Amino acid sequence: EFQRLDLVAMLLDAHDRGLTVTAIKDPSERSSETSWAVLEQGGVRVVAFPLERLTIDHVKLLIVDGVRAIVGGINWGSHSALNHDVDVLAAGPVVDNLERVFRRDLALAGEPTPIPPPAPDRHVQVLVTHPGDGIRAAALAAVAAARHSIDIEMFVLSDRVILDALVAASRRGVSLRALLDPTQPQNATTMALLQAAGAAVRFYVQAGDELLHAKLGIFDRATVLFGSCNWSYSGFARNHELDLLVHDARLARIFLSRLEQDWVASTP
Structure with missing residues (x-):
């Protein structure tokens, strides 16, 4: 879910400041269509994850500058802030491996993307x-x-x-x-x-x-x-x-x- 217009505005601001902003959406999640449309109209690259029957893209992941990531279970929906849920702010080798997931998802969506090898991470x-x-x-x-x-x-x-x-x-x-x-x-x-x-x-x-x-x-x-x-x-x-x-x-x-x-x- 992605109905948080304040977060939409923050992503558009990042794009306007010259950052490369890329988003992967779940095309089956109709309540989020307005947010994705606003981002696309603002020039943000939005890619649809390829879904099969009875599947959804349930991933919740934000990566910034390849060095920090927020990952967990919290949606960006209008109700999500009311829920009891878990996210973490991650740094270190795990971010490289989360970046691999994002890049692989882009490739699955038909976007040619180089995928780096896994980063060693003991923890x-x-x-x-x-x-x-x-x-x-x-x-x-x-x-x-x-x-x-x-x-x-x-x-x-x-x-x-x-x-x-x-x-x-x-x-x-x-x-x-x-x-x-x-x-x-x-x-x-x-x-x-x-x-x-x-x-x-x-x-x-x-x-x-x-x-x-x-x-x-x-x-x-x-x-x-x-x-x-x-x-x-x-x-x-x-x-x-x-x-x-x-x-x-x-x-x-x-x-x-x-x-x-x-x-x-x-x-x-």
Whole structure:
């Protein structure tokens, strides 16, 4: 979603100052058409991501000067600021690898674009789906490797394969905690399934029209998986999604601190 006209104005200003501004849009997202049209009329290059049936381009990514990036789950929609969600401001080798994703998407859209080789990065893996299935594979591997704890904050948690893995983890003694958005009907079934396996599951307590829009998993308080991808079949197998898998206990502590606040605030 992209209905934030203030952000449209900022991008047009950057273009007018001589910066190269390139945008990749999801052509199926009709509510954003005005924003994209205004950018194109202002001279910004806007490219449509090639979609297949039942797919969307769900990526949320901003790269500036090739050295900084904002990535996560937050849309630029009119309602997005009301939601509870996760983005990070990234720097370092991960930005080079995010740039590769952007350039590859341009190439998929029919725009000839050189794609550099991956940048070595010991701490952060950039994961995409459709093309590829890197996010589900990473989530399953992280669940299988967990020995002590798994903490989840999720808009939609419904993929049967990941649910089976979470049930198995809980039954082998891993402390499993999940905080889910109450507006998504699939999550009620998920809650019952995980609770039956011994997990602690709560619905997020909303403030007004707020949604729990985050897609976050924390493993053994040391590894974090987050981004645009819901843990649903569509997220893992149909949509074009972008996540980061970060091996960093400090970042995990930051996310856990906020999750803990949300958990306490959502006490039944």
